[in-house]
Amino acid sequence: MRTLLAAAALAAAMPLAAHAADYTQLQTARSKVGFSFTQMGVTLDGHFERFDGELRFDPAAPESARAVVEVELASIRTGMPDADAEVAGRSWFNIGEFPRARFESSSVKALGGERFEVSGALTIKGRSLPVVVPASFAVRDGVGVFEGEFVIRRGDFAVGEGAWAHFDVVANEVRVRYQISATQ
Amino acid sequence: MTPKPPTPQDRSPRRADTSYTSTAKVMHWLMAVLIPATMALGMYLEGLPFSPEKLKLIAWHKWAGVSLFLLVALRLTWRLFHPPPPLPASMAPALRMAAHAGHALLYVLMFAIPLTGWLMSSAKGVPTVWFGVVPIPDLLGKDEALGKLLQATHMYLNWLLAATLVGHIAAALKHHFLDRDDILTRMLPTINRKDRT
16 A cells, blocks of 8 residues: 555656756846947947746757747946947837847757757847857756857847948947856 | 166267257157147047947047057156256256156156046946057956046046146247247257257
């Protein structure tokens, strides 16, 4: 009888155990979305204060992973108050019309050694373009941490139009850096 | 390595005791052009709206400042081994003291102004990369309040420099037109002078 009960308890726990490895709870407080840009030959770092998203990642089945991250563009911190105000405007992000940037994954390829290639679409200022985002995965104190960086060209998204459209003052390439933490 | 003191040979190309070396003259006139230009640029860009032009001019202003800082270091080093000709014997002791004090103030400001600009850049979190090529180390961490304080200091020191320069030019003209001594001409290029060497 006791053995039977134990077996039943084990069976009941099975589905839970199967899902236990799924990282689904994005921890924004422990995550970072940053970037670096080059202005007059000087590389500067910035970040976004507010972003959120959805995530599903099972280390045993990375190919089925899915990620959506949305960044609130008004929360940009370039390190220069003047620049923060400027990039909200129409020639940069046009935050009035396009308040958020969005990344949505479409497929995940495992490269081995807890490294992955996440293909998806990046949408900024109403323009959606395919991007391939490298990601590494590690578990630290029970928290799954995804990290990576990739380069986008601001010109592709019409970020910085008019007087800013030339890349002599602010370079076209912007390096995006992220660290996304998630719990099970 | 101790640099050797000037020997009579070093000073032979000029009429010792009455004229500056050509190197000193070149540096003086280079700075006479660069300093007011950099000051004017700084004042002008202050009023500009945030724009690519403003960022470009800020960078050029910083590059000019770094250049001036190096130039004044070079100039002082040169001066150490090639002392300037003495002031005319006819000058009153009080005026001599005023002239030395004025020159000392000019040198202090020529160092302090680029230095406060440099510190201000660091405090504002925008490091300087000289001509977009040579990174200048940050002497301070990012600190917005300190950045504003340094910006104000930078500006006041520039007003003091502007006033000192007005005095410097007025004194040179007074020496030339009223005292009729060689204070002004000994800093001019020798090319048109009969004692050309």
